[in-house]
Amino acid sequence: MKTVLIVLVCLFAGCTVLGVGGLVTLGVLAENHVIPDTVACPGSELRQPDVDWLREVGYLPRGESIVYFYSNGFLSIEEEGNFFTESRVVSYFQDYYGRRVHEYAELSEVADVDARFEGGFLANSVITITRDDGSQFELLVSNDQAGDRIFYDELIRRWHASR
Numbered sequence: 001m002k003t004v005l006i007v008l009v010c011l012f013a014g015c016t017v018l019g020v021g022g023l024v025t026l027g028v029l030a031e032n033h034v035i036p037d038t039v040a041c042p043g044s045e046l047r048q049p050d051v052d053w054l055r056e057v058g059y060l061p062r063g064e065s066i067v068y069f070y071s072n073g074f075l076s077i078e079e080e081g082n083f084f085t086e087s088r089v090v091s092y093f094q095d096y097y098g099r100r101v102h103e104y105a106e107l108s109e110v111a112d113v114d115a116r117f118e119g120g121f122l123a124n125s126v127i128t129i130t131r132d133d134g135s136q137f138e139l140l141v142s143n144d145q146a147g148d149r150i151f152y153d154e155l156i157r158r159w160h161a162s163r
Contacts, residue, residue: 038122040070040147043083050077059090059102067158068151070141072124082127082139084155087162089129091139103137105129107162115152118143127152 043051043066054060054077064085073079080093089110092102112130124140125148141148 038142038144040068040141040151043067043069043085045069053078054083057092057100059092059104060085061088064088068154070139070147070151072140072142080140082141084158086158089139089155089159091129091137103129105131105137107159110159110162113152113156113159115148117148117152124148125152127155 046066046069051060051066054066055062060066060083064087066083066085069077069081069083071077071079071081073081082089082091084090084107087108088104088106090102090104092100095101109132110129111132111134112128114128114130115125116128117125120143123143125143127139127141127148128136129139130136139151141151143149
């Protein structure tokens with residue numbers, strides 16, 4: 001979907017920077033999961049180098065597997081992303097200064113999970129995680145192909161199972 005939007009924007013805006021070859025390249029990269037897709041996906045569909053990177057930076061502990069994942073990054077999942085495992089939920093991004101920031105909560109320490117579903121074209125829904133201590137953080141998940149609802153429903157199921 002992200003590729004389709006890029007193609008449409010470039011065609012209608014008369015984009016000459018990427019050219020046709022660049023557009024084809026972006027399409028191939030998205031279809032082969034080299035750049036992030038616009039759809040939340042099961043962790044089993046992540047490329048091994050991406051899983052390895054999440055482990056290297058400490059977002060994904062050894063012994064845990066990603067259940068569902070979404071990245072709003074344009075060229076790489078390293079830009080930002082959200083995921084959950086059997087035992088935790090994680091959000092990460094780069095701040096204005098390029099520093100990595102991440103938030104996480106053990107599912108057993110989550111007091112509430114709330115969602116604000118968006119219906120617009122290429123819109124991100126917001127899932128708010130409230131910890132037992134009252135602190136909160138947000139997950140952004142694309143509504144493309146109802147991925148936001150699938151992500152949310154599975155997160156709720158895992159959260160309830162952990163309580």
